[in-house]
Amino acid sequence: MKVNLDQDKCVASGQCVVAAMEVFDQRDEDGIAVLLNDSPPADQADDVRHAATVCPALAITVEE
Amino acid sequence: MEHGDGRQALSYPIPSPAALEPPVEWADLRRECPAARVTLPSGDEATLLTRYADVRKVLSDPRFSRRLNAEDAARIGDSESGGVFNGEISETLPQTGEEHQRWRRMITKWFTARRMAALRPAIETMAERLVDEMVEHGPPADLKASLGFPLPVWVICDLLGVDDADRDRFAYWSDTFLNLTRYTDEQVAAAQAEFVEYMTAHVTAKRADPGEDLLSELTTATDARGGRMPDAVLVATGQALLVAGHETTANMIAKMAGLLLADRRRWERLVTDRSLVRSAVEEVLRFDANAGIGMPRYIGEEVELAGTVLPGGTTVMCGMAAANRDESAFDDADRMDLARSPNPHLAFGSGAHSCLGQALARTELQAVLDVLLRRLPSLRLAVPPAELRRIEGLAVGGLREVPVRW
Numbered sequence: 001m002k003v004n005l006d007q008d009k010c011v012a013s014g015q016c017v018v019a020a021m022e023v024f025d026q027r028d029e030d031g032i033a034v035l036l037n038d039s040p041p042a043d044q045a046d047d048v049r050h051a052a053t054v055c056p057a058l059a060i061t062v063e064e
Numbered sequence: 065m066e067h068g069d070g071r072q073a074l075s076y077p078i079p080s081p082a083a084l085e086p087p088v089e090w091a092d093l094r095r096e097c098p099a100a101r102v103t104l105p106s107g108d109e110a111t112l113l114t115r116y117a118d119v120r121k122v123l124s125d126p127r128f129s130r131r132l133n134a135e136d137a138a139r140i141g142d143s144e145s146g147g148v149f150n151g152e153i154s155e156t157l158p159q160t161g162e163e164h165q166r167w168r169r170m171i172t173k174w175f176t177a178r179r180m181a182a183l184r185p186a187i188e189t190m191a192e193r194l195v196d197e198m199v200e201h202g203p204p205a206d207l208k209a210s211l212g213f214p215l216p217v218w219v220i221c222d223l224l225g226v227d228d229a230d231r232d233r234f235a236y237w238s239d240t241f242l243n244l245t246r247y248t249d250e251q252v253a254a255a256q257a258e259f260v261e262y263m264t265a266h267v268t269a270k271r272a273d274p275g276e277d278l279l280s281e282l283t284t285a286t287d288a289r290g291g292r293m294p295d296a297v298l299v300a301t302g303q304a305l306l307v308a309g310h311e312t313t314a315n316m317i318a319k320m321a322g323l324l325l326a327d328r329r330r331w332e333r334l335v336t337d338r339s340l341v342r343s344a345v346e347e348v349l350r351f352d353a354n355a356g357i358g359m360p361r362y363i364g365e366e367v368e369l370a371g372t373v374l375p376g377g378t379t380v381m382c383g384m385a386a387a388n389r390d391e392s393a394f395d396d397a398d399r400m401d402l403a404r405s406p407n408p409h410l411a412f413g414s415g416a417h418s419c420l421g422q423a424l425a426r427t428e429l430q431a432v433l434d435v436l437l438r439r440l441p442s443l444r445l446a447v448p449p450a451e452l453r454r455i456e457g458l459a460v461g462g463l464r465e466v467p468v469r470w
Contacts, residue, residue: 009416011168011172011415011416011418011420012168012169012172012173012175012176013412013418013422013423014175014176014177014180014423015423017176017177017178018177019406021177026176026177026178027173028173028176029173030169030170030172030173030288031169031172031173031174031175031176032169032172050405050406053406053408054406054407054408056412056413056414056415056418056419056422057124057414057415057416057418058124058414058415
């Protein structure tokens with residue numbers, strides 16, 4: 001799985017961090033999401049898909 | 065149903081058969097007339113969108129602007145100013161593009177998942193205190209007045225570094241700002257003037273003697289380009305946070321209790337399994353059929369949407385609550401599933417303008433629900449659900465009261 005995050009679209013809702021904290025974090029200065037791992041292991045794939053689905057900014061895309 | 069063409073427009077908001085129930089028209093509109101002509105409280109016409117895909121698309125498409133001050137844009141409310149959507153805040157705060165993003169990102173640092181986790185114990189303590197007071201007075205009690213209304217204004221006042229003693233004034237101002245019909249134009253203008261006077265003095269005081277709050281931080285912080293917020297923007301930011309963060313959350317706390325207690329099997333399931341609190345809050349947000357009038361947008365150019373062509377100059381009402389019941393987006397959309405996951409509902413909007421404080425709202429709702437389940441597992445409605453009444457005249461949907469026993 002390959003994860004893409006568009007920081008320009010991100011609205012800092014923090015939903016991705018709640019869904020998949022091993023893969024996403026938020027910058028201290030503005031809450032914008034950062035990608036900790038763009039190729040997460042299989043056991044985190046469901047959480048990452050969940051994060052992409054609930055992101056209100058549609059800023060996360062996943063290539064399977 | 066042919067509300068899209070020459071026939072008479074639907075009067076909007078559309079009435080519901082009961083306080084917690086959706087209007088019967090929603091399902092037909094989604095199926096047959098996803099871009100329906102409606103008449104707003106002002107008398108102006110707009111186009112109502114009810115399908116999930118259309119609502120999500122419009123909310124995240126920058127061509128659909130939030131600027132409702134265009135000459136041919138519809139006014140929402142029936143007061144002269146048109147209420148909160150046409151008010152002064154929208155003149156002062158950057159509304160679109162990069163400027164809006166720079167402003168927004170100065171605020172969002174206060175709403176990260178990490179900060180919310182740190183804030184949660186303080187919110188639970190506030191909720192505990194309010195529940196204690198409610199219990200002291202004994203049943204029956206109005207959960208909205210006792211807990212739902214005060215809690216979010218306490219949280220916002222803390223965020224703005226406002227004294228506890230001024231919480232009641234903030235609650236009143238907040239109420240008037242969201243007026244569609246309840247207050248006179250004079251009352252709204254007076255509240256606006258008082259608020260600006262208070263906040264201007266407050267900003268000056270925080271500049272001289274900064275505290276640990278968001279407003280103090282903003283008086284000295286710089287945006288991504290090194291710019292500082294002028295006082296007028298600070299005052300407007302404080303007002304925006306109050307307007308956006310108080311009444312909405314207050315009503316949602318009350319509606320959450322109403323929805324979970326209306327069918328007490330829901331409540332009992334949560335009492336037995338509090339690990340469902342997070343997904344239950346999301347499901348209540350999705351299921352809320354009384355979310356207010358939705359989000360208005362204005363499109364200056366002709367655009368194709370929902371199988372029709374919207375002419376330039378159209379004002380669109382995004383019916384998020386109707387979209388949240390769309391069967392093509394949610395399985396068993398009319399059934400409340402407390403464990404539903406994922407739950408990409410549109411209660412907080414979508415795109416660049418989706419609710420700035422959504423993480424805070426979620427934290428407050430989770431904290432309140434957790435405290436109630438823990439402290440008052442025997443909680444129940446003191447009236448039949450059919451006797452719950454909606455409040456009228458505010459942009460935000462809510463219940464007048466939520467009478468409970470325990």
